[in-house]
Amino acid sequence: MASGARNGGGGLGSRTTAKMDRQQGSTATPKAPAGKPRLSAAGGGAYRRTSSGPLPAAGAGGGRNSSESGVSSRVRVAVRLRPRNAEEQAADADFADCVELQPELKRLKLRKNNWESDTFEFDEVLTEFSSQKRVYEVVAKPVVESVLEGYNGTVMAYGQTGTGKTFTLGRLGDEDTAARGIMVRAMEDILADITPETDTVSLSYLQLYMEMIQDLLDPVNDNIAIVEDPRTGDVSLPGATVVEVRDQKSFMDLLRIGEAHRVAANTKLNTESSRSHAILMVNVRRAVKGRSEMNVSMSAENGHSSSMMDSLRPPIVRKSKLVVVDLAGSERIDKSGSEGHTLEEAKSINLSLSSLGKCINALAESSAHVPVRDSKLTRLLKDSFGGTARTSLVVTIGPSPRHRGETTSTIMFGQRAMKVQNMVKLKEEFDYKSLCRRLDIELDKLIAENERQRKYFDDEIERITAEAQYRVAEAEKECKVSLENEKMKYHQEYLDSIKILEEKWKVHQQSPKKQIKEESTSNGDVQDLLQNEKMLRQSAEDESNDLKNQLSHWKKMEATATAEVVRLRRMLDTEASQKDKLEEEIAVLKSQLMQLSLDADEVGLTADASFYVINNVSE
Ligand code: ADP
Ligand code: MG
Numbered sequence: 193m194a195s196g197a198r199n200g201g202g203g204l205g206s207r208t209t210a211k212m213d214r215q216q217g218s219t220a221t222p223k224a225p226a227g228k229p230r231l232s233a234a235g236g237g238a239y240r241r242t243s244s245g246p247l248p249a250a251g252a253g254g255g256r257n258s259s260e261s262g263v264s265s266r267v268r269v270a271v272r273l274r275p276r277n278a279e280e281q282a283a284d285a286d287f288a289d290c291v292e293l294q295p296e297l298k299r300l301k302l303r304k305n306n307w308e309s310d311t312f313e314f315d316e317v318l319t320e321f322s323s324q325k326r327v328y329e330v331v332a333k334p335v336v337e338s339v340l341e342g343y344n345g346t347v348m349a350y351g352q353t354g355t356g357k358t359f360t361l362g363r364l365g366d367e368d369t370a371a372r373g374i375m376v377r378a379m380e381d382i383l384a385d386i387t388p389e390t391d392t393v394s395l396s397y398l399q400l401y402m403e404m405i406q407d408l409l410d411p412v413n414d415n416i417a418i419v420e421d422p423r424t425g426d427v428s429l430p431g432a433t434v435v436e437v438r439d440q441k442s443f444m445d446l447l448r449i450g451e452a453h454r455v456a457a458n459t460k461l462n463t464e465s466s467r468s469h470a471i472l473m474v475n476v477r478r479a480v481k482g483r484s485e486m487n488v489s490m491s492a493e494n495g496h497s498s499s500m501m502d503s504l505r506p507p508i509v510r511k512s513k514l515v516v517v518d519l520a521g522s523e524r525i526d527k528s529g530s531e532g533h534t535l536e537e538a539k540s541i542n543l544s545l546s547s548l549g550k551c552i553n554a555l556a557e558s559s560a561h562v563p564v565r566d567s568k569l570t571r572l573l574k575d576s577f578g579g580t581a582r583t584s585l586v587v588t589i590g591p592s593p594r595h596r597g598e599t600t601s602t603i604m605f606g607q608r609a610m611k612v613q614n615m616v617k618l619k620e621e622f623d624y625k626s627l628c629r630r631l632d633i634e635l636d637k638l639i640a641e642n643e644r645q646r647k648y649f650d651d652e653i654e655r656i657t658a659e660a661q662y663r664v665a666e667a668e669k670e671c672k673v674s675l676e677n678e679k680m681k682y683h684q685e686y687l688d689s690i691k692i693l694e695e696k697w698k699v700h701q702q703s704p705k706k707q708i709k710e711e712s713t714s715n716g717d718v719q720d721l722l723q724n725e726k727m728l729r730q731s732a733e734d735e736s737n738d739l740k741n742q743l744s745h746w747k748k749m750e751a752t753a754t755a756e757v758v759r760l761r762r763m764l765d766t767e768a769s770q771k772d773k774l775e776e777e778i779a780v781l782k783s784q785l786m787q788l789s790l791d792a793d794e795v796g797l798t799a800d801a802s803f804y805v806i807n808n809v810s811e
Contacts, residue, residue, distance in 0.1 A: 262615035342510030351588030353521030544569030660753030
């Protein structure tokens with residue numbers, strides 16, 4: 193058994209915390225010394241739903257610290273008497289039962305002889321007439337409700353072989369619905385309460401025999417190791433098969449498979465199921481609704497809301513566990529090996545159960561040392577006795593005076609267990625894994641959107657470039673044609689003028705007389721023609737200048753279009769570099785988150801710390 197410090201405040205080892213909180217516990221009842229009859233009132237609300245109301249819970253602001261202290265809750269113990277069986281009816285016909293029950297007073301009288309008896313008080317006294325439904329309701333239902341609220345829970349049956357442990361816990365009730373035991377009824381209540389879209393229920397079914405943990409859902413797995421989280425002290429069985437349960441039918445099938453494997457394994461090991469412990473572990477994982485949304489709206493009111501902050505807010509989950517334990521028969525097995533076992537085997541078979549008894553004694557007596565580490569059973573049940581779970585124990589007894597010794601020791605075990613105080617704690621935490629998944633999806637969306645925008649920009653640039661090129665080409669073509677036309681026109685006019693001049697020259701040569709007479713006229717004509725020619729040339733030059741201007745205008749336009757293309761390219765480059773930056777930022781955020789998630793797994797990040805991170809990230 194480890195010291196309180198080593199166990200980190202949880203489990204059988206957390207003596208200091210348990211003691212301290214015992215004083216403030218509202219549900220604790222006065223305790224009688226071990227071994228003496230309990231005559232004090234056990235508290236009417238012993239099996240009622242927790243009266244302390246919802247515990248302080250881990251929220252985005254509060255973190256896990258707020259629920260770290262837990263609430264004091266004593267282990268509840270019920271005693272159940274099996275009716276006389278056929279053999280007892282015949283053999284013990286002339287003898288009175290060794291016990292007398294007073295259920296209304298929650299008392300049990302154990303007869304020593306005809307005149308003397310000891311009286312013991314329990315949280316619940318269940319007679320031989322108690323229905324399975326009533327037994328479930330008083331023993332297990334408060335624990336199941338607690339598990340559904342996010343606390344760990346344990347329901348355990350202790351007693352001599354043949355007194356009804358399996359009858360109480362494990363009956364399937366195939367032939368008679370009213371015969372259904374605690375396992376079946378508990379799963380019905382769990383499945384009825386959860387939200388299938390957001391919550392999951394999974395289970396493992398194990399057998400512990402000779403300090404070996406066997407997987408009843410996969411018998412090849414016959415020596416599963418217990419792994420202890422060094423930080424929280426939580427124990428787990430990573431090697432065990434875990435099956436998700438969606439409906440009652442598949443659960444019943446799993447129980448049947450487990451039972452068949454149990455029989456097969458016990459035949460192989462040449463033992464009976466009464467010598468092994470059967471352990472059903474039901475994991476309930478529930479999403480806490482509303483709290484995150486509330487925080488978002490609160491931060492929006494404060495003006496601090498940003499999409500980044502919202503997307504970095506991890507969802508909250510409650511991961512609780514219901515453990516149902518059908519213990520091996522509590523009778524001492526003969527160390528002479530009469531059952532075909534050697535002395536060593538006999539010791540090993542007894543080890544877990546005797547360790548459990550020692551741990552419960554130590555806890556009941558507030559002893560400094562609780563030998564949790566002595567056996568696999570006590571390590572597995574670390575959270576159930578003196579830990580953070582709500583625990584309910586049913587001790588089963590038979591009526592026969594022939595087994596008075598065993599019955600007495602069973603009753604004393606129950607009495608001691610009633611003194612064990614647990615500190616129930618809400619098993620709530622931030623769901624970093626699902627936050628990572630969500631961020632991954634958002635990142636992929638951003639990448640796709642970025643790719644789409646990039647493609648759009650590329651297309652746009654291509655389109656504008658093509659349009660500009662087309663316009664420039666058109667303008668060039670137009671200019672060329674007009675220039676050509678003008679050139680041809682003036683060339684023609686020039687040729688025509690030359691022709692006219694030549695003709696006039698000819699006429700002038702042929703009539704010299706006329707020449708003198710007409711010279712002046714002809715000179716005047718030539719001058720006119722030359723004048724005309726000059727004007728034409730001038731206008732041709734003007735036109736040519738005009739065209740040149742037009743051409744330079746078009747060239748300017750082309751330059752503008754090119755500049756526009758360059759500008760768009762630059763915009764695209766800026767956009768691309770911004771996108772790269774964004775991707776880098778996302779990668780950094782992601783790695784921070786991964787780190788956070790890892791840290792959360794490894795060193796138990798408190799919510800305060802995570803809030804600090806979230807704040808950092810948002811900055
Ligand atoms: P254990 O698991 O403690 O060894 P069982 O649950 O196998 O004991 O019970 C032994 C026998 O007694 C079984 O035949 C069972 O049906 C019967 N039995 C046990 N408890 C009751 C009860 N409350 N009412 C009727 N029969 C019972
Ligand atoms: Mg049994």
